[in-house]
Amino acid sequence: MNKRRITIVSVLAMAMIFLSGCGFPGLSSSSDDTIRIAALNTTEQQILASMDQQMIEHYTDLHVTIISNLGSSNVSFEAMKRGDADMSAARYDGTDLTTILGKTSSGNPKTDSETVKKAFQKKYGFTYLPSYGFADTYAWMVTQATAKKYNLNTVSDMKTHASELSVGLDQTWMKRSGDGYPAFQKKYNFSFGTASPMQIGLVYDAVSAGKMDAVLGYSTDGRISSYNLKLLKDDQNFFPPYYAYPVATTKILKEHPELIKVLSKLSGKISVSTMQKLNYQADDELKEPSVVAKEFLQKHNYFEGSND
């Protein structure tokens, strides 16, 4: 009798798991009150995604799951378009202008960002929420020794030695249209001797260890200051401004209007130097992005009372 009862219970339990179909308990995979945040495989994105997650969970009863390690901002865009994700931890207006919308920068960051916001709202139904407050951009960087050896101050200075230089590039930047490597070669009118596509997190170590002469990295990375790297000035203004914004689908904002208020609390709160510090903690001090985000939010009391 007892055995039969166990059989019945286990059959029922299995049937329940089966019936719950897509919603697996404990994984918050997909249900109405779950917000899915897309994040790229960069430290910065993962910290920001964790911040958004913890802010939302602190102020609302919603559940949040992070879809992490996406390969490029195009992938995260497609994920939102398909409905796999409800928001992106951070999109950079400069990237969206040149890659998604296929336009060139007008030279005025403000007009550019207005163009992107309007086009995203109209074309895709995505809402740009208020910016975190910092701009991240691609920057060429070299060690101080290399800078001295070739007398480098600006990107154009690399032209005379370009054929002998070996450089490391972000693998997503290498092939993308708009502001990618092909456009760069056209604008600056030179290309490098060897250009190796690399995982973005590795370029800083590669250049400081002397394995590369110059690399293209993110200006917000904490390792620039800790390795004392020299940033080369983008004298032709090739890279448009990349202000970082949380972007959500208009649909999810309609269903959960409180999200706007919660995420606006972070608006303007993260400066470039703050972001560099946070990135550095995760990249160099053995802390996970979610832990870095938690410490930052707790230190600021979850921005209680700001932007209400």
Added chain:
Amino acid sequence: MKNMNLGQQLVEYFINNGMYVLQQFSRHFLISIYGVLLAAIVGVPIGIWISRSKKLSDVVIGIANVIQTIPSLAMLSIIMLGLGLGVNTVIVTVFLYSLLPIIKNTYTGMQNVNEDILDAGKGIGMTAFQRLRFIELPLSMSVIMAGIRNALVLAIGITAIGSFVGSGGLGDIIIRGTNATNGAAIILAGALPTAIMAIISDGVLGFLEKKLDPSRH
């Protein structure tokens, strides 16, 4: 940070992020378990069903074999086309890979049940269901369990790769380690718990398998 050796870094990492590792650990385990459970729900009945017909068993096991030969990263990408990013894709992948060991072991277990005992069952007037319930299943349970055990160890490895489609789990820690300076400690912090999880689940299921072995009663 740089003047610590690997062991010290690892300890430092666990002090900083203990809770996070624990969360990812349970998430990783749940993903694997769900996939294997679903496969057991589907696979065991299929195994029983095909043990009745030689022709059918060749076809079904052949299909399961073909599924097994697809590399896991390719399988994840294929399923992602349909199910999108996220945890469900990984669960389905785990499910598909778990089918073969479970179906095959159920089939083998049923085949190895002694004909004489089945005849005796018939002789005392048991129905087909009763023979299955009281003779075949108990006698093949330990073999079926061995299949589930195989599947779970396999599943834990596949779930680690699932991080590439954004499912979370311990694979996230490993991937991040490849991106960070001094990443060796972080990679280990993700890889060691994964290995420990596999070893422990293997041990627990191995124990169950022995318990269910009728020759030990």
